[in-house]
Amino acid sequence: MLPTKKEVEKAYKRVKPFVHNTPVLKSSFINELSGAEIFFKCENFQKMGAFKMRGATNAILELSKENRQAGVVTHSSGNFAQALSLSAKNLGVKAFIVMPKTAPKVKKEAVLGYNGIVFESESTTESRRLEAERIQTETGATFIHPSNSKDVILGNATAAVELLKKHPNLDALITPVGGGGLVAGTALAAEFFGVNCKTFGGEPFAADDAFRSLQTGEIAFNKTTNTIADGLKTHLGDINFPIIKKLVSEIIRVEEEEIVAAMKLIYERLKIVVEPSSAVAFAALLRNKKAFQNKKVGIILSGGNVDLANLPF
Amino acid sequence: MLPTKKEVEKAYKRVKPFVHNTPVLKSSFINELSGAEIFFKCENFQKMGAFKMRGATNAILELSKENRQAGVVTHSSGNFAQALSLSAKNLGVKAFIVMPKTAPKVKKEAVLGYNGIVFESESTTESRRLEAERIQTETGATFIHPSNSKDVILGNATAAVELLKKHPNLDALITPVGGGGLVAGTALAAEFFGVNCKTFGGEPFAADDAFRSLQTGEIAFNKTTNTIADGLKTHLGDINFPIIKKLVSEIIRVEEEEIVAAMKLIYERLKIVVEPSSAVAFAALLRNKKAFQNKKVGIILSGGNVDLANLPF
Numbered sequence: 001m002l003p004t005k006k007e008v009e010k011a012y013k014r015v016k017p018f019v020h021n022t023p024v025l026k027s028s029f030i031n032e033l034s035g036a037e038i039f040f041k042c043e044n045f046q047k048m049g050a051f052k053m054r055g056a057t058n059a060i061l062e063l064s065k066e067n068r069q070a071g072v073v074t075h076s077s078g079n080f081a082q083a084l085s086l087s088a089k090n091l092g093v094k095a096f097i098v099m100p101k102t103a104p105k106v107k108k109e110a111v112l113g114y115n116g117i118v119f120e121s122e123s124t125t126e127s128r129r130l131e132a133e134r135i136q137t138e139t140g141a142t143f144i145h146p147s148n149s150k151d152v153i154l155g156n157a158t159a160a161v162e163l164l165k166k167h168p169n170l171d172a173l174i175t176p177v178g179g180g181g182l183v184a185g186t187a188l189a190a191e192f193f194g195v196n197c198k199t200f201g202g203e204p205f206a207a208d209d210a211f212r213s214l215q216t217g218e219i220a221f222n223k224t225t226n227t228i229a230d231g232l233k234t235h236l237g238d239i240n241f242p243i244i245k246k247l248v249s250e251i252i253r254v255e256e257e258e259i260v261a262a263m264k265l266i267y268e269r270l271k272i273v274v275e276p277s278s279a280v281a282f283a284a285l286l287r288n289k290k291a292f293q294n295k296k297v298g299i300i301l302s303g304g305n306v307d308l309a310n311l312p313f
Numbered sequence: 314m315l316p317t318k319k320e321v322e323k324a325y326k327r328v329k330p331f332v333h334n335t336p337v338l339k340s341s342f343i344n345e346l347s348g349a350e351i352f353f354k355c356e357n358f359q360k361m362g363a364f365k366m367r368g369a370t371n372a373i374l375e376l377s378k379e380n381r382q383a384g385v386v387t388h389s390s391g392n393f394a395q396a397l398s399l400s401a402k403n404l405g406v407k408a409f410i411v412m413p414k415t416a417p418k419v420k421k422e423a424v425l426g427y428n429g430i431v432f433e434s435e436s437t438t439e440s441r442r443l444e445a446e447r448i449q450t451e452t453g454a455t456f457i458h459p460s461n462s463k464d465v466i467l468g469n470a471t472a473a474v475e476l477l478k479k480h481p482n483l484d485a486l487i488t489p490v491g492g493g494g495l496v497a498g499t500a501l502a503a504e505f506f507g508v509n510c511k512t513f514g515g516e517p518f519a520a521d522d523a524f525r526s527l528q529t530g531e532i533a534f535n536k537t538t539n540t541i542a543d544g545l546k547t548h549l550g551d552i553n554f555p556i557i558k559k560l561v562s563e564i565i566r567v568e569e570e571e572i573v574a575a576m577k578l579i580y581e582r583l584k585i586v587v588e589p590s591s592a593v594a595f596a597a598l599l600r601n602k603k604a605f606q607n608k609k610v611g612i613i614l615s616g617g618n619v620d621l622a623n624l625p626f
Contacts, residue, residue: 023336025358044584045338264621271357271617273584304584308577308626 002243003154005192011058011154012161018057018090021162022046027269034285036292039170040266041163044274044304048114051159051182051302052083052146058155059144060084060091068093070140075121075128077103078231079303080146085116096141098131106307147179148237156185163298164193171295176280176302177201177210177251178232180240186300187247201244201251202284204228204259209235211251214244228259228312231277231302252284259283264313266301275306315556316467318505324371324467325474331370331403334475335359340582347598349605352483353579354476357587357617361427364472364495364615365396365459371468372457373397373404381406383453388434388441390416391544392616393459398429409454411444419620460492461550469498476611477506484608489593489615490514490523490564491545493553499613500560514557514564515597517541517572522548524564527557541572541625544590544615565597572596577626579614588619 025040043051060072071094074084081097088095097116099108100123108118121131136143144152159182160173173190175183187199203210204227212220213236225233236244254262263279266272278301285292285299338353356364373385384407387397394410401408410429412421413436424431434444449456457465472495473486486503488496500512516523517540525533526549538546549557567575576592579585591614598605598612 042584049584267586267621271362271586273580273586308580308624311621311624313621 002246003150003188007154008157008161008188008192012158014061015054015057015155015158018087019054019158020046022159024163024166025270025272029269030265034292035289035294036285037296038285039163039167039296039298040270041159041298041300042272043159044272044278044301046303048079048082048086049303049305050079050083051156051300052079053087054158055149055152055155055181055185056080056083056144057087057090058158059149059151060087060093062151063142067142070142071096072144073098073132073135073139073141074144074146075099075132076146077107079305081107081111081116082114082305084144085111085114089115094141096135096139098128098135100128145237147181147234148239149181150239153181153185153188153240153243156182157189159300160186160189160298161193164189164197167296167298168193169195169296170197170298172198172200172292173298173300174200174202174281174284175300176229176232176277177203178277179234180210180236180244182300182302183248184240184243187243191247198249199247200249200284202280203251203253204232204280205253205255207233208253210244211253213241214248214251217245228256229277229280231275232280252288254280254283254287258287260312262286272301273304273306273308274301275303276312278302278304315559316463316501320467321470321474321501321505325471327374328367328370328468328471331400332367332471333359335472337476337479338583338585342582343578347605348602348607349598350609351598352476352480352609352611353583354472354611354613355585356472357585357591357614359616361392361395361399362616362618363392363396364469364613365392366400367471368462368465368468368494368498369393369396369457370400370403372462372464373400373406375464376455380455383455384409385457386411386445386448386452386454387457387459388412388445389459390420392618394420394424394429395427395618397457398424398427402428407454409448409452411441411448413441458550460494460547461552462494463552466494466498466501466553466556469495470502472613473499473502473611474506477502477510480609480611481506482508482609483510483611485511485513485605486611486613487513487515487594487597488613489542489545489590490516491590492547493523493549493557495613495615496561497553497556500556504560511562512560513562513597515593516564516566517545517593518566518568520546521564521566523557524566526554527561527564530558541569542590542593544588545593565601567593567596567600571600573625575599585614586617586619586621587614588616589625591615591617
């Protein structure tokens with residue numbers, strides 16, 4: 001059973017007071033270059049710098065009073081760790097964050113900056129899961145998965161809902177695909193708030209598990225993930241995959257050079273800071289220019305948390 | 314005689330259809346850090362990437378039909394060269410741009426990309442001036458100075474007018490100071506559209522001609538200009554200086570490290586691309602935190618044309 005329009009609408013109203021209605025940017029140069037009319041939804045300007053704030057906020061707001069008192073727990077070394085910490089802080093809830101010992105210091109500090117309580121694990125999936133389970137048992141905290149959670153998906157949907165309320169006639173939406181929580185939420189928004197609006201995912205060839213999952217109908221995994229788009233290394237889950245299977249038109253794969261070129265264009269022409277994962281959706285459009293010719297296309301720029309000392313251009 | 318409120322209003326209505334009403338960004342992190350409430354007016358998102366588009370557009374729109382047919386000419390290797398080229402292109406006018414032979418290739422290409430007609434000169438002020446005069450004589454084109462022109466100043470004023478229309482209760486406005494055209498225009502906007510709104514200029518210690526000009530009452534020049542803020546190396550002129558003398562409260566000088574630190578904060582927290590000159594106004598506020606404590610401050614982020622391969626952090 002897919003989530004309903006009513007559920008998406010409720011999530012939109014629920015998170016609205018706690019997140020930014022982020023700006024939508026356009027560039028005549030980029031439109032000429034691509035042949036499409038592109039509406040960039042700037043979730044890099046979202047609180048803590050990524051769309052993940054929406055899903056995290058919605059998930060916490062959906063908890064009962066008792067559950068809020070016990071706190072929330074997740075395992076993430078990326079944007080969701082910061083998003084859960086900040087939305088928990090904003091709502092007066094404790095957030096326990098399991099991060100691998102090997103996670104960069106700057107990421108731990110960002111979580112601590114938002115009052116997240118960091119627990120270190122080994123870097124294996126198994127070790128992270130076990131540590132999160134231990135915390136759940138000891139504290140009664142609720143586990144919130146970064147992407148494979150209905151409440152997180154519904155929260156993520158609200159970026160595209162905002163975009164479609166402003167520009168109702170978009171022909172297509174494109175998002176990057178990592179764990180699948182953003183593309184699933186966006187596809188729900190397109191289905192319920194768009195007019196014949198199709199949803200596409202952009203994915204690196206170097207971590208094309210979602211592409212393969214749609215081909216075989218079974219969730220696929222990545223053996224290696226040598227991509228600059230470090231937010232897109234994870235795989236789909238049993239909650240978001242059925243939505244993706246039903247509502248996403250196509251996953252478009254892109255080369256690493258295409259990601260870097262798209263990222264550079266965004267910096268040069270939109271004058272904004274985005275992380276490599278965000279550029280993947282734009283790279284997907286540029287690779288498939290013909291398919292989007294003369295179309296109105298919304299691109300969700302997922303986030304802007306990037307190491308500025310190591311830009312790839 | 315200062316320009317009048319009516320003249321600023323007319324310039325605002327005149328350029329409005331031809332420029333972006335650029336977004337205003339805020340950051341709770343930056344507000345906490347500074348103790349002020351800061352409204353960043355994002356002229357880096359302006360057409361061709363800088364506020365200069367406003368002054369150039371206004372100056373061309375003020376020309377008679379005959380003068381428009383003969384074209385416009387300026388000498389600039391920076392943003393004004395691009396601004397005059399693009400606004401001339403948009404209005405069906407020819408733009409002759411005198412650039413020193415030594416100007417970076419990328420800057421010449423940017424001008425050519427906007428249909429500007431480039432003439433090369435030696436890099437001395439004298440050689441640039443003579444070449445511009447030659448073009449005027451031969452083509453009948455009207456010379457438009459990048460900063461020391463009433464029409465350019467009135468056009469530049471419109472960025473602050475937009476900001477004050479949105480946020481009428483600002484206590485202060487800060488801009489970077491190079492040739493003086495932006496700070497003069499902004500001071501006019503503050504005087505006519507603000508409520509006790511003071512105007513400040515930010516300037517590098519390494520090119521503090523405006524600071525010295527205000528001290529002595531005579532236009533001062535820079536012997537050396539070793540600053541990263543390459544848009545701020547020029548000096549004031551006889552048209553903008555009287556406005557600055559009358560209406561600008563103070564020129565705040567900043568060190569190079571302060572410019573880089575302010576620039577980094579803008580990239581990291583606002584997630585936008587600005588050129589070093591833009592960061593100078595913000596650096597001025599951070600250096601003088603006490604003076605702006607609990608004030609509402611508008612900062613004009615002047616532009617976003619920067620060599621991304623050589624960011625200073």
